[in-house]
Amino acid sequence: xxxxxxxxxxxxxxxxxxxxxxxxxxxxxxxxxxxxxxxxxxxxxxxxxxxxxxxxxxxxxxxxxxxxxxxxxxxxxxxxxxxxxxxxxxxxxxxxxxxxxxxxxxxxxxxxxxxxxxxxxxxxxxxxxxxxxxxxxxxxxxxxxxxxxxxxxxxxxxxxxxxxxxxxxxxxxxxxxxxxxx
Numbered sequence: 758x759x760x761x762x763x764x765x766x767x768x769x770x771x772x773x774x775x776x777x778x779x780x781x782x783x784x785x786x787x788x789x790x791x792x793x794x795x796x797x798x799x800x801x802x803x804x805x806x807x808x809x810x811x812x813x814x815x816x817x818x819x820x821x822x823x824x825x826x827x828x829x830x831x832x833x834x835x836x837x838x839x840x841x842x843x844x845x846x847x848x849x850x851x852x853x854x855x856x857x858x859x860x861x862x863x864x865x866x867x868x869x870x871x872x873x874x875x876x877x878x879x880x881x882x883x884x885x886x887x888x889x890x891x892x893x894x895x896x897x898x899x900x901x902x903x904x905x906x907x908x909x910x911x912x913x914x915x916x917x918x919x920x921x922x923x924x925x926x927x928x929x930x931x932x933x934x935x936x937x938x939x
Contacts, residue, residue, distance in 0.1 A: 759784045883934065
């Protein structure tokens with residue numbers, strides 16, 4: 758597969774390493790230092806792990822070239838309507854998720870099921886905290902916001918789940934949900 762990397766920071770480099778190990782080819786790396794959008798034409802897919810402020814511009818550039826985009830960047834969902842309009846206009850596919858980890862998706866399912874069970878007991882409260890490395894730009898993270906969204910859907914009396922966010926050191930990401938009662 759020919760891949761265009763949109764964003765070449767920590768995640769972009771990890772994606773490149775994983776892709777090359779699997780025999781894929783990186784056709785270009787779009788970053789704040791380099792933006793050869795013509796090279797994107799060689800890509801089968803664009804993968805965006807850039808910054809929230811760059812996602813819509815990247816999506817527009819890829820869409821104008823007829824390229825499907827996978828977005829792992831978080832913190833931009835307030836512009837989701839714009840992204841949908843771009844995808845529809847150019848008839849491209851867009852896949853976005855706050856987290857692509859299998860473990861996180863299993864955790865989300867476990868938390869959802871626990872919230873369903875807890876919903877029956879009014880004496881239980883729910884909150885969470887997440888910890889990420891000091892270079893993580895959004896707080897709370899997209900994963901933490903997705904945890905809150907799912908819990909809020911399952912526990913009817915919870916309008917807004919509290920989620921504390923801490924940025925320190927080099928922690929790749931830890932998410933905790935607390936169900937508490939007297």
